[in-house]
Amino acid sequence: MKRLSLIALMLISAFTFKAKAQEATVKEQVTEVNEKVNGLIERLATDEADLQKLAKIKVSGYMQAQWQYFENPGVQPNNFVSLRRARLKFTYEAADGVKFLLQPDFLPGAVSLREAYVVLNDRWTKSFSLWAGKFNRPNYEVEYSSSQLENLERSLVIRTLYPGEYALGAKLEYKPSMIPIHIQLALLNGNDGLTINNSAGVNLNSNENKDIDNYKDIMVRATYNLKLGSFGGLDFGAHGYFGSLKSNALNTLSSDYTTLKSVNIGDAVKRNWVGGEFQLFADVLGGMSLKGEYIAGKNASIGYAPVAAVGTTAAVPGVANFQNNFAGYYLYFIKNLGKKNQFSFRYDYYDPNTDISGKDVTITKFTAPDATTLKNKASGKSDLATSTFGFALHHYFDDNLRISLDYDIVQNEKVSAAGLLTEDYTKADGTKVPAGLDYSKVVNNNVLTLRIQAKF
Amino acid sequence: MKTLNKNKFAVIALLLGMIGLAFAPATDKIIVKGSDTLVILAQRWAEVYMKSHPETAIQVTGGGSGVGISALINGATDIANASRKMKPSEKDKLKERYNTLGVEVACAKDGITVYLHPSNKVKELTIKQLSDIYKGTIKNWKEVGGADAEIKLYGRENSSGTYVFFQENVVKGDYAPSCQTLPGTAAVVNAVKKDPAGIGYGGAAYAEGIEICKVKKDANSPGVLPTAETIKSNEYPITRYLYMYLKNKPTGAIKQYIDWILSPEGQKLVVEVGYFPVK
Numbered sequence: 001m002k003r004l005s006l007i008a009l010m011l012i013s014a015f016t017f018k019a020k021a022q023e024a025t026v027k028e029q030v031t032e033v034n035e036k037v038n039g040l041i042e043r044l045a046t047d048e049a050d051l052q053k054l055a056k057i058k059v060s061g062y063m064q065a066q067w068q069y070f071e072n073p074g075v076q077p078n079n080f081v082s083l084r085r086a087r088l089k090f091t092y093e094a095a096d097g098v099k100f101l102l103q104p105d106f107l108p109g110a111v112s113l114r115e116a117y118v119v120l121n122d123r124w125t126k127s128f129s130l131w132a133g134k135f136n137r138p139n140y141e142v143e144y145s146s147s148q149l150e151n152l153e154r155s156l157v158i159r160t161l162y163p164g165e166y167a168l169g170a171k172l173e174y175k176p177s178m179i180p181i182h183i184q185l186a187l188l189n190g191n192d193g194l195t196i197n198n199s200a201g202v203n204l205n206s207n208e209n210k211d212i213d214n215y216k217d218i219m220v221r222a223t224y225n226l227k228l229g230s231f232g233g234l235d236f237g238a239h240g241y242f243g244s245l246k247s248n249a250l251n252t253l254s255s256d257y258t259t260l261k262s263v264n265i266g267d268a269v270k271r272n273w274v275g276g277e278f279q280l281f282a283d284v285l286g287g288m289s290l291k292g293e294y295i296a297g298k299n300a301s302i303g304y305a306p307v308a309a310v311g312t313t314a315a316v317p318g319v320a321n322f323q324n325n326f327a328g329y330y331l332y333f334i335k336n337l338g339k340k341n342q343f344s345f346r347y348d349y350y351d352p353n354t355d356i357s358g359k360d361v362t363i364t365k366f367t368a369p370d371a372t373t374l375k376n377k378a379s380g381k382s383d384l385a386t387s388t389f390g391f392a393l394h395h396y397f398d399d400n401l402r403i404s405l406d407y408d409i410v411q412n413e414k415v416s417a418a419g420l421l422t423e424d425y426t427k428a429d430g431t432k433v434p435a436g437l438d439y440s441k442v443v444n445n446n447v448l449t450l451r452i453q454a455k456f
Numbered sequence: 457m458k459t460l461n462k463n464k465f466a467v468i469a470l471l472l473g474m475i476g477l478a479f480a481p482a483t484d485k486i487i488v489k490g491s492d493t494l495v496i497l498a499q500r501w502a503e504v505y506m507k508s509h510p511e512t513a514i515q516v517t518g519g520g521s522g523v524g525i526s527a528l529i530n531g532a533t534d535i536a537n538a539s540r541k542m543k544p545s546e547k548d549k550l551k552e553r554y555n556t557l558g559v560e561v562a563c564a565k566d567g568i569t570v571y572l573h574p575s576n577k578v579k580e581l582t583i584k585q586l587s588d589i590y591k592g593t594i595k596n597w598k599e600v601g602g603a604d605a606e607i608k609l610y611g612r613e614n615s616s617g618t619y620v621f622f623q624e625n626v627v628k629g630d631y632a633p634s635c636q637t638l639p640g641t642a643a644v645v646n647a648v649k650k651d652p653a654g655i656g657y658g659g660a661a662y663a664e665g666i667e668i669c670k671v672k673k674d675a676n677s678p679g680v681l682p683t684a685e686t687i688k689s690n691e692y693p694i695t696r697y698l699y700m701y702l703k704n705k706p707t708g709a710i711k712q713y714i715d716w717i718l719s720p721e722g723q724k725l726v727v728e729v730g731y732f733p734v735k
């Protein structure tokens with residue numbers, strides 16, 4: 001019995017010891033796991049803080065590769081593949097209401113800075129924002145994303161007035177949350193994208209990061225969104241451009257080639273225009289819109305003063321500044337076809353000189369009183385109006401991938417008689433065709449574009 | 457010129473092919489995405505509807521109002537659920553891509569509920585106090601009649617419509633940096649359940665096993681709980697509509713589904729889930 005009791009006691013002791021040992025091991029393990037979890041929580045908090053910083057940076061972009069076919073026999077090669085845009089957009093939300101944006105365009109052989117600006121949003125009324133840097137000029141088609149354009153390129157009038165879309169300056173925007181109104185007031189350098197040559201043919205405006213003169217341009221745009229019940233909505237507005245360029249010439253020639261005004265070098269040569277716009281959106285069988293804009297005013301190009309002969313260098317007669325009255329407009333019809341397809345038609349018209357009609361081109365001339373100090377100027381191709389019928393069809397594989405087919409029928413204003421305005425051209429085999437393009441007829445400038453766009 | 461004619465022919469053929477694709481018959485699959493506040497209700501609607509309409513497949517996911525609206529803009533959903541109104545910038549994107557202004561359907565009413573831990577002595581707060589608490593101006597429960605404990609703020613992520621609505625209508629400023637953002641109202645409720653010093657906000661349908669705080673318009677107003685009556689009469693100060701957004705006027709299966717949601721049968725489920733009917 002004693003022996004049995006002793007064995008039992010030994011067994012119980014052994015179990016108790018083992019249980020205690022196990023308890024100690026479990027405690028150690030729990031402590032170990034606890035420490036690991038705490039370590040992980042600490043690491044997670046650090047990672048989360050880092051991630052929050054990274055979340056303030058947003059990167060988006062798009063790339064457009066295209067094949068184009070030009071029907072104009074003078075364009076050689078008449079078809080090629082090119083990269084139209086390859087842009088990355090970096091946005092950094094530094095703090096609530098403060099945003100920085102940087103958008104380079106990476107084209108083969110030429111990286112350019114398209115946009116770079118800072119926006120400060122007012123934190124109290126949440127209605128005002130102040131922009132500074134290089135941004136889109138305030139205009140409907142200019143501000144419309146190049147990745148979303150229904151007719152692949154902007155209308156001719158917009159491309160002419162706002163070359164390169166972006167401009168350096170500052171802008172104040174008013175966009176209250178309660179009223180569907182949007183007002184933009186911008187102060188711009190006003191020379192972005194312009195070519196201003198001197199007597200040697202050197203572009204004086206090649207520094208893209210600096211103004212060429214002390215004159216600043218003002219641009220204002222106001223739009224209002226009107227709801228039309230279940231039918232859709234109508235957005236309408238107006239914009240104006242009020243600017244000047246510094247004269248490098250001693251004269252300014254009027255749009256109709258009749259009046260020569262004396263000016264001083266450094267005087268302001270005015271460039272003013274106004275425009276009206278509308279966009280009608282209708283929820284009809286999958287969505288459609290009609291959009292249009294009309295712009296008219298006075299644009300200007302800058303000439304140069306005469307250069308006297310020095311030694312063996314011959315004298316160069318001056319070129320007068322030129323102020324041209326112009327008008328242009330565009331009209332879009334866009335129809336969504338189901339979820340994946342979209343059709344667009346655009347008619348756009350641009351008359352760079354409303355004072356000279358086609359029949360007067362080359363006939364209307366300015367004859368300088370002294371051709372040795374000021375060049376004569378005859379109306380020409382740059383005074384002819386252009387109208388474009390553009391048809392485009394897009395297929396969205398998804399939100400990131402769009403394939404587009406665009407066909408532009410381009411028609412020029414005709415001059416009054418055959419041979420009055422002609423251009424030579426060279427065929428693909430190198431054969432020259434003198435006066436092959438005759439502007440008394442429509443010169444075929446039609447273009448077919450097949451474009452694929454990837455966006456993220 | 458022969459080459460060109462071939463090209464033109466190819467262009468026309470491609471155009472016609474693409475137009476043909478555009479008018480291909482659509483299936484009866486409806487994708488619904490968006491507000492986490494609405495996700496329970498949307499799933500319930502889908503379940504019940506699919507039982508009586510087996511030909512229609514409805515897929516419902518959450519993610520937040522912002523996520524749903526983005527999906528609507530990029531074509532990844534047919535219906536975007538949202539617990540806030542669509543922003544003008546979002547409408548602009550819809551205009552660019554689809555040439556429409558979108559269609560807004562108010563499908564339920566909700567009172568944003570303020571959650572407290574059951575042990576919290578505080579039972580009611582004014583809108584101003586809630587604003588100060590979430591801005592971080594009031595930091596301790598004793599400042600609003602509670603115990604001496606630091607207030608722990610729980611809220612939603614900025615993609616949430618509830619986050620935006622609460623910010624615009626209650627906080628009226630920036631959330632305190634100490635506010636912990638959580639993915640979904642259920643996570644907010646769970647966090648407050650476990651934290652005696654916690655405060656959270658979210659849809660009424662999630663308020664289970666938790667203290668619901670009475671909300672006062674101002675110091676002189678009575679505290680009001682979010683109930684069917686107080687929300688219907690707008691007596692509860694943080695009342696809002698819940699929306700469904702579509703690209704275009706609904707047609708076919710989507711129209712039938714939305715008509716059903718707005719019918720007495722669909723609106724009955726709104727009450728069952730814990731929200732309030734639109735009419």
